[in-house]
Amino acid sequence: MESAISETHQMVESTPNKINQISAEITSTIKSMNITDLYNFRESLKKDREAEREEYSTLMKAQYLLRDEDIEKTRLQLEEAKRAMENAKRLANSVDSAYYGITDTFFNQLTLQVGDFVLARPDMNDLFPLLPAKVIEIDGDNSRYRVQIFETGIINSLTAQDVAIPRVTLCERFVEKTESGSGNDDRMCKYRGAAAFVGLRVAALVKTSTSDKEEWMSGTVAAMPTAIHNNQFLVFFDADFDSYVNAPCYFEHPDVFKLFQYKFGEMILDRFKEKLTIQKIVPMVSQSSYDDGSGVDRFNVHALLRFNPFRAKFLKLYFERYPNYQLARFSKPGPNRPPDVTQYYQGGSKHEGFVIYVDRSMCVIRRKEGPYSPGIKCFDYPCRDVSHQHNDESLFRGSTRIAHINMLGDNNLSSRRKHEVYRRMEYIEPTVDIHSLTENRTQRKSTYLPTDKSRRPTSKKQDNAAELERKKKCENIYKVQHRLVDPQPIPSPHVGQCTNACLRGLDSDTYDKRWVYDSEGKFLCYSPLYIPLLCGYQRKIYTFGSVKVNRRTRSVKRSNVVMYHAPCGRPLRSMQDVTQFLKATHSELTIDLFNFDPTVDPGAYVTVDKKYYVGMDFTKDHEHIPIPYVNSVDKGKHPAVCCFLKNISID
Ligand SMILES: [Zn+2]
Ligand SMILES: [Zn+2]
Structure with missing residues (x-):
């Protein structure tokens, strides 16, 4: 150790002497050289420098290459981490990940x-x-x-x-x-x-x-x-x-x-x-x-x-x-929940039955018997009353013997009906790939995809005259027709249990195309909310005055209330009444055809001059009727609109 230190010490002390020696040598060399030699010496020095510089630049390049590699490596690591995270998420989402x-x-x-x-x-x-x-x-x-x-x-x-x-x-x-x-x-x-x-x-x-x-x-x-x-x-x-x-x-x-x-x-x-x-x-x-x-x-x-x-x-x-195979969605009957009714095939013929028990992907269907069969209103499972005659069968909920599972294979169904059938389904095994099988229950939605941002108003302060012009254009571009229902006397309310006879034979399948086109294929423009009115229902708006009178203005607070009257006269005051009535009468109408908002006019039909059409049908034939794009303001084309009939969820 000490010897090393002393050696270094000696080297440091001798350095100035060495420098002096070298400079003396250079001076003597320069003195002894003529101008040509000096010139050559300078040129050789220059060449050395250039070579050095080149070497340095290749070194630098190599360094850059190394950096690219590093970036690539980091990118791969990131991707790996992302994949691991997604996997973890998927495993966490599934019910049984093993x-x-x-x-x-x-x-x-x-x-x-x-x-x-x-x-x-x-x-x-x-x-x-x-x-x-x-x-x-x-x-x-x-x-x-x-x-x-x-x-x-x-x-x-x-x-x-x-x-x-x-x-x-x-x-x-x-x-x-x-x-x-x-x-x-x-x-x-x-x-x-x-x-x-x-x-x-x-x-x-x-x-x-x-x-x-x-x-x-x-x-x-x-x-x-x-x-x-x-x-x-x-x-x-x-x-x-x-x-x-x-x-x-x-x-x-x-x-x-x-x-x-x-x-x-x-x-x-x-x-x-x-x-x-x-x-x-x-x-x-x-x-x-x-x-x-x-x-x-x-x-x-x-x-x-x-x-x-x-x-x-x-x-x-x-x-x-499999595993996308569909099962019929039935609910488990309970003390306050009557069993679901379904149609199914037994012994080659179609029967109506009650779903009296649901266990995982199996269900038990009890055949609906004639009115004099003992135990017709018994939904116990298992039933302990020996006098009852039940025809129970345990069925796989995806069995093609269940009528609406069988319907899935029918390609003649309208898209709306098919949509309805699919809504009553679930999948046999949603654990396998939770992402491709996620079931969505949100409403049908159209997604608006803006393609041209320049068409949006860029500033809130618009030219006053232009604004007036725009308002003018928007006015009176559509006509609202009010289809009036012939006022008919409301039959005296039906007392007691409503049955299928209460529909007076006016009931109809709402998916029937004649609500959309007449026999000549002419578009009838019925709103779905107008269909009950064609099936013998009456929709009345009653105005009620409040008991309290406003002292200052002396006005009475009024409120409008919608009430439907069924063909048999039974008043239907709420959605719940409608649901019960439709169920009791086995009507083919659905509750979405009824509306209790007094500001809604089911008879209204809007027409727009065809010269304002900028596209004939944004649903691209997905709906029964074409739904046109309308632009009466300028010559702009319609935006890109995607129309899905399937349920999609949008967060
Ligand atoms: Zn029984
Ligand atoms: Zn009735």
Whole structure:
């Protein structure tokens, strides 16, 4: 250390001497050189400088490149953070963020061995229940199995579609809970991972309508067992019914540990039967899977149904739309809430029924019986009165046997009617991608998109003369016609319960095109609020004077009140009255055709001179009638307007 310091000290002391020495050398060199040499020396110095400068500039450039890289890196980091935030938001929004993923080994496990205890049908028919059995013999190419049913001792030759394999339980390692599906952004892959169980062919222990005890029926898993389904499997059974099955499939399930104990030790018949009562759901040997074994191919699972083509058609439709498949929205009836009424198909014909129970995506519909059937006004579920004759059926809320689900496939519906039908729907699984499936219940809205800012008034102080001119133009550009309803005597009010007869046969479907065009296709210009007046209703405005008189002006405070009179004379004073009347009479009119605002004139019809039209229809044929753009002020074109008939939410 000290030596280093002394060395430095010596160097510092010797520096002035060195400088003196160098300057002396330079002076002597200059003295000894002639002018040409000096010139050459200067030129060489100049060249050195330039080379140095060039080197420096390339260095600087390199530095800039480095900076671009840095920016790119930061940008990527930012994007990553943004993505992470969005993911977190999505997970927080979903009800149950965990998905179930099937690992590759699952399908490899679905192979039978001789001596395996299985579930098998007594015959090759999808509609038969499966029974405990034992594999006796397997064809070389795994196409046929000789299986002995324990109960009967009969040996059958069956295919993979008739055998379920209880050795494979749905709670083992190859079915894993994952954080977010397969983690792939590709839509298909995400759904593959997210809906691992969806489309799986299974046999499940379930109560059927034909038998008192539970039986093993074959079916297809329709939804993933998430919180939305109370962690249970929704299974579409091949025998034309749907049901929830509570099976141990996730590690928190109380029966998983019990089931685990059966993994060890020799399997004997009694133990096997015990295990089955806990397992409740067993994969079939035959599955619809992707070729690479990466998941269940739900889009082709319908091909595995052999005996019920209508069921196969429904499965195809369902899995094509899943998880966007629509369910009918019914409300749970309560003490103060009468059950929803719906139309549905039973035994090939259409019936009216009451929705007496709603459970997740299932509902129970009680058929409406004739007036003399016992228990016609009973909506208890389950009903304990033995004398009642109820025809109850548990239906999937997305079943095509429910009339307005069936209606979705009808392309002849008017857009307004379709809109109405869709409003009564919800989705089977809103957890999968909350952003694409968010349900909006806001009103129909038109969005105004200003395209040309120059057309807006730039200053509040406008030229007075121009303002006057503008006002002039705005005046009298439209005419209001008042369609007068012939004053008719109001029938004496109907006392008692109103029925369908109260409509006097004047009721009409409001979606009927004749309210818009007459038989010659001529536009009739009816306001929707005018339709009730054409159906026998009368809308009266009554003026009431206040009891208190203003002392100073001696005027009486008056208020106008609207009252409708139904065709039978029943006064309807409020929206609530209207709702009750329409319900009691099963009218096809809707409450949005009634208005209790005294300043509204349902008979008014506005006409505008066609020379002011700047566009014929801003709805672009979305509405029944064209709604033109009108500009009587200047020669400006119409702004860009988007018209959505779907519900959209605008924050
Ligand atoms: Zn009853
Ligand atoms: Zn009545």
